[in-house]
Amino acid sequence: MKKYLGKGVYGAVAIGKISVFKKCDAAVTRIHVEDTEKEKQRVKAAKELAAKQLTEIHEKALREVGETHAQIFEIHLMMLDDDDYNESIENIIDTQSVNAEYAVALTSDNFAGMFSSMDDAYMQARAADVRDISNRIIANLTGADTDSTTADEKSIVCADDLAPSETVSLDKDKVLAFVTAHGSSNSHTAILARNMNIPAVIGVGDSFLSEINEGDTAIVDGFTGEIIVSPDEQTLKAYTEKQKRDEEQKKLLQELKGKENITLDGTKINVFANISGIDNIGAVLLNDAGGIGLFRSEFLYLENSDFPTEEQQFHAYKRVLESMAGKKVIIRTLDIGADKQVDYFGLKKEENPALGLRAIRICLTRPEIFRTQLRALFRASVYGNLGIMFPMITSVSEVERIKAICEEVKAELKSEGIEYSDKTEIGIMIETPAAAIISDRLAPMVDFFSVGTNDLTQYTLACDRQNPDAEEFVDTHHEAILRLIEMSAQNAHKNGVWIGICGELAADTTLTETFLRMGIDELSVSPTFVLKVRDAVRKTDLSK
Template structure:
């Protein structure tokens, strides 16, 4: 059995088709006989790439919607970036490199930059660079690598799969995707999820050693398991598992339009987390009640320059329009820690998670913060947007953020620009100090959203990115649970609501516990929310409250997990 990163759930069983390209190798960097000719070749290749991407973008928009097509617009933006194409021209002129060598060298530099970053999303932006660069080199060399796929069911195996290649897969016959490289936040992975294609990525170089064209492969997109040429017993077991999964999907589909309501009539709201605008279409159709967390930083991170107000407005408006009257909570810029932003030139820090990040940056750079606030306010005229401030630890920070929001409103009013005058404002509860002072904060905002990912690491002093202490990281730790309970209780005393947008919200084992604590909104990956809804609809609020009371009296993670498992069996 092989193991990879599960990126799109579902079980697939089908023969393998191998995508022809392997790990790209750098062309020989020979000095061109004619520099001007190489510059002309590069310019022609860039223009050809624009035309190709625009054609594919139009086809994608027609067949799959504007949100998925927007990924290709992002690729086209690379072709306008002076730090990308401009650097290629500079290498041809100043280093006398051939156009293909210049493209490869700049591509390698950008790929290396992104892959060296700690943040998973930033690492996987390297795939977008490879996509554009591969297209440029293909145009320069005059080769055509357009793949031809069978009409019969197949699983695609490849070294990597670019977003444009994913968009060109035949949905009628592709049953799954497995790659040597890649991960859960790559654009190809996002597309696979939105297109409903089971996928496992990052399976390692052993993948290509084990599979061959025509091999029967079992792919489990929920666990990352890959079984090549399964025996009869294994094949039968997975066929049964696939059938059961299909039946569960059908059952969840029947719940799609039903409320997240307990058997005794208590209603909560199920939302989805969202990273990029391209996900809006699929999420809006998934049955979730809105977006509980839109991570706006990803508009800033895949580039060498900051997005201006118009670009941000267009992205926020796109999401607002997609969801109509459903709420969309947009978190203001949250960078620093494990999220690097080259355009801001943030200082290197010994303890970045405890340093200059998130709201601390926004308040230190109000000219940038006001641009984002104006863009958010303008977009609020096109849907039901809510604004959420991250990483608040002091009441003064919250008040200053709200003051700047009022300044942005005044600037728009002066220009006669429409926005939602009653826009709701909330804050992330992810710092223990803020959770302990929740009563004071609750008087100043319209809602709380608990970010368990950071709350756990700050409460338990555990770096969630460090494998050496991973066993100490758990949102079932009694101290974390008591902070969550305190925040929810404080919000209800103040007459506001509390949501939770960390991984815990999508964990069915935690559903009844959070429900019993009084959580008003759950926001997680859209793929797991149907299971959460099923749990909610099959329990009573009275039973959930009794469970929460029992759990909050326990002293260890092991005791908490054991009790929850016993109660859900």
Template sequence: MTTLHGQGVSRGVAIGPIHRLGSGPAELRPRSGAVPEEELARFEAARAQAGVELEEIYQQTLETLGEENALLFQIHQMVLEDPDFCEGVEERIRDGADAAYAVQEASRDAAAAFAAMDNDYMQGRTADVLDIGARLIHILNGTEEEALVLTEPAVLAAEDLAPSQTARLDRSKVLAFVTAGGSVNSHTAIFARTMGIPAVVGLGRSLELLSQGREVAVDGSTGEVVVAPDGAVRAEFEARQSAACAERAEAECYRGRASVTRGGRKIELCANVGGPEDIEAALAGDAEGIGLFRSEFLYLQRSDYPDEETQLSAYRDVLERMGGKRVVIRTLDIGADKQADYFQLPPEENPAMGMRAIRICLTRPEVFRTQLRALYRASVYGKLAIMFPMITSPAEVRSVLEAAAAVRGELDAEGIPYAGDVELGIMIETPAAALLSEELARQVDFFSVGTNDLTQYTLALDRQNASVACFDDPEHRAVLRLIAMAAENAHRAGIWIGICGELGADPSLLQTFLDLGIDELSMSPGAILRTRMQVCQMGQ
């Protein structure tokens, strides 16, 4: 019996035999004698065929997993048409590579760029690019994608699961997912949560211990995978299964209820979303609103700045679909790990403390103005709040508010309507913002604490540096004291304060946040009902 440890990304417990899935197309080597003109034509034909296949998968996914998960395959279509990706392939072909090898190398380069980003949503695009690359390679080489046909219920084990494979699974036969790679926001994880299937990712080389047919016990909450469990361990996991089923059933009883403690304390439970595709999960999770909508997805998936109409369409969509519930949209948070080539940001020795987020907006006013115009125009379609990241001083807030006022003046002059009750708030994610929160609270309508960056900056700890990960302590007393200070000053000024970082869904800190007076917690949609149940069972 061996216990492996990965990252649990979809709650639940499963026990069953392993079904191993291959690792995708074999490693390709350059083929000599390729004729560029012929290879370019082959690439274009493969793109066209891939588009037809993706449309078929879109329709299948629409029927089985709903519109929001199906929209992923429209994103895949966008990758097929992305100029940067296509140019990367075509340049390699012109340099003498055959089409399949060129696709392999271009898709790997694009995937590596996404994987390096410190943003779960964008890291999740890694699998999308590799999935598209694998599809094109299968078409170019005339090979078939490995079919996922299970004759009996099994735990599916793979290096990683392509989104197109995951979406077409017979969920009645899949007990759990376990993968060597992946992340909390990879589409393997998202689909697993949508389908209610336990999942553990990030097992790395330990996956080699999971041979075909071997029995395993999987806990998607703790990240444990036990190989060949003995009788006692099997009984323990069966008890966990029963407890998990009972908890889910109990939490479901809180759907539609207000998140109020027995003592009458109300706390709003909202969802963090990375893009429009996550809205359905927020609604299914019974979110009371969107506490963090990351607008940078509009910038990171393009080869040029999104114009006002493109942004308006995206913001209008989320506001309408949330049906009058508050949607907090964070303005552009590009920079550091989230790079878009067309911004032409210079290399920095310490990008986490460099030109990013609100600093870009204030130094590139036209980019900021376009986003603010789109946001205000969209505000008539729902309940909008605008949140500004990476604030460190009252002067920055004054500049932001002046920019917003200027946009409202433009819209008034043009006769374009906008809502008059748009809340303007800031993120408390730097120690400076927390320490100056008394003054900042008098300038804005709300605070939202970004615990990930607040922890990084408070503890002088680079979240991108794996060698110092053991020193990362988001529950450090210094971090909690800064949150307490911000909460006290927010309430003194009569504004609300929320938390939108990873700590928002930490059940061990819920009572602490209630004691501090936190008004709102924003988290993964799947954690909302469980957290509401916990809130409603609290005495204060």
């Protein structure tokens, strides 16, 4: 029995035989040719076949993962007709008198390298797309067989990595799980796997493929990212029981899809999802969340080696808003500091960073960073239903300064002829006792409150939530915390402001009824908890 650990990208358990994915990486050699026109015609024919293949893949993706995630193949089709890409191939053939395969491979390397070196994450992702379409053209030029597995029955597909087109092209009915030695949780392939409801683990490591064999029995735990090859009888039995429990729970919850979040006495509530990046959007849609109650924008900063540009942020916010198709998306401005440190911010070492320069305090003391993010947010606001939420608020003056900067940014955009939505809601997080206590004064200034129970618990109980030794003193059900939440809810409603909870307590179904009786209007949880919370809401009777 051998164990491997990667990163789970779709939570489920799969048990079955391994099938190793065979890539047709035809070796491309440089060959001198006399008839360059013939080579260019070969490229043209290979591209026409590629267009037909991609159209078929796009149609399959539409059926299996929906329009949003099928768009990647529309991008591939457009890249086939890109003037710069095609001119490069023809120029290499003409000037170097080389074969079509070599010209396509060299162009692929050049363009992929160019995209990879860009600062914009959206543009960096195009490198993989260039390689994918180039490999397809080369396969068509060489007449190579389609990439495939050898399995005739359902199996665990193991590969070095998978391109988006390879993932979708596989027969879903024959795939138990995906396991890749490399890959990123932000990749299109990981997103597609999640949307296809297939257990997937990525980044298992270089040694994985060399140590497994076709037909080996394996267990894939998409929850923990663990892979067990040739499990013993006891392990196999334990995971079979875990798989059965998971499937039974999911089956029960799936019956709640499409149903309202409404109590037995008729009280309606919104159940939204918290996400840490664009790659989680599929999970939001899959679990039928009514919107996104917390989009943690700091992922753009944590994943970068320098400050993300306005364009990079704009593309990210635009994508999430478009993907949610008019459903509410609440994006929290950067919450850097405390347990989330980024070297290029150049923050000074603090004795107690949780009480230091973090979140909105960085934004207000370094307005150039704040303005860049706000410009990107307001520019993206025309593509959906946006709410902007500001963390770590402690005073009225902070909100006044925030609103003033927002107005200045909107005025700038207007003077530049750039559109933004006047319907963008402005909200604040209630995550400090100070904000809860003066919530009567803060409520008239904003459109909504969102309670961050993780920090509210930490600051109210004076307990560092990162310190495992203090864990026994952290009572998330402490009366003081619940009183602060209830006070905030009362003050919100007195001023016509809605209030939600986006901290971990929102998913605690033992408190669902308590929160609803307080008047909480929205609960935002991890995508996998959406249906569980919906179930708790629908079983609650507030008339008693």
